[in-house]
Amino acid sequence: xxxxxxxxxxxxxxxxxxxxxxxxxxxxxxxxxxxxxxxxxxxxxxxxxxxxxxxxxxxxxxxxxxxxxxxxxxxxxxxxxxxxxxxxxxxxxxxxxxxxxxxxxxxxxxxxx
Amino acid sequence: xxxxxxxxxxxxxxxxxxxxxxxxxxxxxxxxxxxxxxxxxxxxxxxxxxxxxxxxxxxxxxxxxxxxxxxxxxxxxxxxxxxxxxxxxxxxxxxxxxxxxxxxxxxxxxxx
Numbered sequence: 367x368x369x370x371x372x373x374x375x376x377x378x379x380x381x382x383x384x385x386x387x388x389x390x391x392x393x394x395x396x397x398x399x400x401x402x403x404x405x406x407x408x409x410x411x412x413x414x415x416x417x418x419x420x421x422x423x424x425x426x427x428x429x430x431x432x433x434x435x436x437x438x439x440x441x442x443x444x445x446x447x448x449x450x451x452x453x454x455x456x457x458x459x460x461x462x463x464x465x466x467x468x469x470x471x472x473x474x475x476x477x478x479x
Numbered sequence: 480x481x482x483x484x485x486x487x488x489x490x491x492x493x494x495x496x497x498x499x500x501x502x503x504x505x506x507x508x509x510x511x512x513x514x515x516x517x518x519x520x521x522x523x524x525x526x527x528x529x530x531x532x533x534x535x536x537x538x539x540x541x542x543x544x545x546x547x548x549x550x551x552x553x554x555x556x557x558x559x560x561x562x563x564x565x566x567x568x569x570x571x572x573x574x575x576x577x578x579x580x581x582x583x584x585x586x587x588x589x590x591x
Contacts, residue, residue: 370521398577409483409569409582410522417577455521463576464529465510466537469521 368393372456372470379477385443387454387473389430392437395461399423399432399439404453404472413441413454446477481505485570485583492560492590500555500586502570510573511553512537512580513545515566522569528553560590 373388391399398417402410414423419434428443439456456470486501504511509530514522524537526545534545542564544556553572557564567587571580 372521400579402582409584410571410580411582412579415579459577464527464535465512465573465576465580466524466527467512467514467522467571467580468524469514471519471521 368397368458368460368468370456370458370468370470372454372473374471374473376474376476379446379475381448381477381479382445383477385441385446385450385475387441387456387475389439389441389456389470390437391439391456391458393458393460393468397458397460399430400457400459400467401428401430401439401441402455402457402469404455406452410455446475448477448479451475451477483570483572483581483583485568485586487586488584490586490588492557492588494560494562494590496560498557498560500557500568500570500588502553502555502583503551504553504570504572504581505551506572506574506581507550508572508574508581509550510576510580511547512571513543513553513555514569514571515539516569516585517566525555525568557588562590564588565590 400415401413414425416423416432512527513525528547570583573580
C-alpha cells in the first residue's frame, strides 16, 4: 500500500541554521509528492511539489528533490527564519485518479532567534 | 475568493449526538476530501469524492457519512458521536488529481 514516513520532531534550530526534514515513501506506480506547511491555528498550505522522478520543487527558499531510487523527498532550506516555525507534512498523491493524499505524521519546526 | 469554507470552527458534542460538518468550495473543483488530524498521526483520510454523486471511503470511514449532491458542497455527518471522534477535521479540494489541494481552516470537535 501507500505510506509516508517523516522524521520525528520536534526540530529546534537557531535562526539562519540549515534545515533538513527527511521524508521517505512507499507507493506503487508513479506518485506525485508534496510538502505542506501548517502555521498555528490554520489549515494546510502547499509549500512545494514534484510530479516525476528527479523533479525539484522549490518555494520560499525551501527545496525538495523527488528521488525514485531512494524513494525519498527530503525538505531542505539553507537559512531558516523564526517565521518558518510551523508543522511540515510530507504527502503523496497515488497514481490512481482519486485526488487522495497520503500524509506523513508531520514534523514540528521551532526556530529560535 | 473564499476558497474552501468550513463551518463551524469549534463544536462540543455529547456522546451519542449527531451533527454535520459543512464544507463548501467556490473554485469549481471536482475533487473533495475530508481528513482528521490527531497528534502524532498526521492527517488521515475519512472520505473523498471525485465529482458530484460519487463518493468513496478513505482510511478511517467508520462512524462518518458523506454525500456530494453538488460540486460545491461536501458535508460530513457524524451519526452518533463518540469520544474517539474528538479531533480536528479538515476539508480539502483540488481541481484535478495530482494538483494542489486547498484546505479549509478546520473544525475542532470535542466529544464528551
